[in-house]
Amino acid sequence: xxxxxDTADTAAIxxxxxxxxxxxxxxxxxxxxxxxxxxxxxxxxICDMIDGPVSAETVALDAEGMIAEGRExxxxxxxxxxxxxxxxxxxxxxxxxSGEGRMVNVTLCFSANQALLAAKAxxxxxxxxxxxxxxxxxxxxxxxxxIRQIYDNYGFETQILAASIRSVNHMTEAAKIGADVATAxxxxxxxxxxHVLTDKGLEGFLKDWAKTGQKIL
Ligand code: E4P
Numbered sequence: 282x283x284x285x286x287d288t289a290d291t292a293a294i295x296x297x298x299x300x301x302x303x304x305x306x307x308x309x310x311x312x313x314x315x316x317x318x319x320x321x322x323x324x325x326x327i328c329d330m331i332d333g334p335v336s337a338e339t340v341a342l343d344a345e346g347m348i349a350e351g352r353e354x355x356x357x358x359x360x361x362x363x364x365x366x367x368x369x370x371x372x373x374x375x376x377x378x379s380g381e382g383r384m385v386n387v388t389l390c391f392s393a394n395q396a397l398l399a400a401k402a403x404x405x406x407x408x409x410x411x412x413x414x415x416x417x418x419x420x421x422x423x424x425x426x427x428i429r430q431i432y433d434n435y436g437f438e439t440q441i442l443a444a445s446i447r448s449v450n451h452m453t454e455a456a457k458i459g460a461d462v463a464t465a466x467x468x469x470x471x472x473x474x475x476h477v478l479t480d481k482g483l484e485g486f487l488k489d490w491a492k493t494g495q496k497i498l
Contacts, residue, residue, distance in 0.1 A: 282456045285334075285442065285464035289316035289323050293467035295330060305333035307408075307444065307464040309364065309388070310340055321357055328358030334405075336386045338364035339374070347374035355383055362386045362405060367395045372402040379403035386442065393427040400437035406462065410445035411455070421445070422454045429459050449473050 283304035286294050289312050297303045306327050313320050320337065328335045337357065339350040351363035351374060362384040365371040375385045379402070386406040387399040391414060399407045409428060411421030428441050440461035446452060449472050455463045 282460060283333075283462040284470060285336075285462055286470065287312070287444070287446070287464040287466050289313055289318065289327065290467065291323065291326050291330065294327060297467060297470060298330060302470055303331055303333065305335060305362075305462070305464075306331055307336040307364070307386070307442075309336075309338045324354075324357050324361070328360050331360065333360065334362040334384055334386075335360055336362045336364045336388075336406075338388065339366075342368075342370065344370040344373035344377070347371065348377050351378045351383065351385075352381075364388050364408075367391075367399060372398055375399065375402040375404050379405065388444070391424070393424065393431055396424075396428040396439075396441075397431055400432060400435075400439040404439045406440050406442040408442045408444040408464075411443055411451055412445035412447040414445075415447070421451075422458065425455055425458050425460055 284302050285305040285307050286297055286303050287307045289308050294303060294306060316323050324337050337354040339347040341347045341350050347365050354363055355361045363378050364386040365374045366389045367387050371387060375387055379385045384405040386408055387404040388408040390396050390407050390409045396407045409424045414421035414424060425443055442462040442464060443455040443460040444464050446463055446465040446469055449469060452463055452465060452473055
């Protein structure tokens with residue numbers, strides 16, 4: 282499973298990237314707002330840092346507007362993925378932009394039918410939002426499983442980009458189901474390294490080591 286980082290925090294991206302944990306980055310208008318930075322400036326910085334797709338989202342509601350904004354965002358760098366919402370106009374924009382050979386991430390997906398439409402419109406990535414479904418007492422993972430089954434049934438090449446990930450369990454479950462990509466906030470990726478038995482085991486080893494009076498260096 283590829284790891285995308287769901288942030289515009291360039292320091293956090295750089296740290297994870299140095300560890301080889303970053304296959305791409307996703308942003309959205311809320312993430313850009315939280316960064317407090319200009320969309321072109323921060324997106325360019327991320328694109329230069331990362332050897333992989335960097336999603337930048339359009340904000341127009343009509344297809345023509347999304348296409349124009351998508352072409353404009355694509356000028357930032359070669360690794361830009363244009364993110365459009367899963368609306369009827371978003372699907373039209375996806376069709377045109379993907380027909381121009383551009384990477385398109387269709388976002389705000391909450392049903393298997395929406396994902397089926399995005400694949401037929403030529404999306405590079407489909408972004409089902411797990412956490413936001415969980416928030417309304419639905420199971421976001423069921424959606425990932427349904428999309429996996431449908432795409433495999435028909436050999437669609439659109440990659441399932443599990444999004445709105447809030448916990449390390451979401452990462453495990455997305456990987457078990459076979460999501461192609463998971464995009465997660467930096468903290469969730471860091472927490473994947475943690476285990477209480479690792480901490481306890483290390484503590485025990487260090488106590489015993491101290492009793493030996495030895496040094497390695
Ligand atoms: C994905 O591309 C979105 O930017 C993101 O995962 C949304 O996550 P949220 O529901 O936590 O805002």
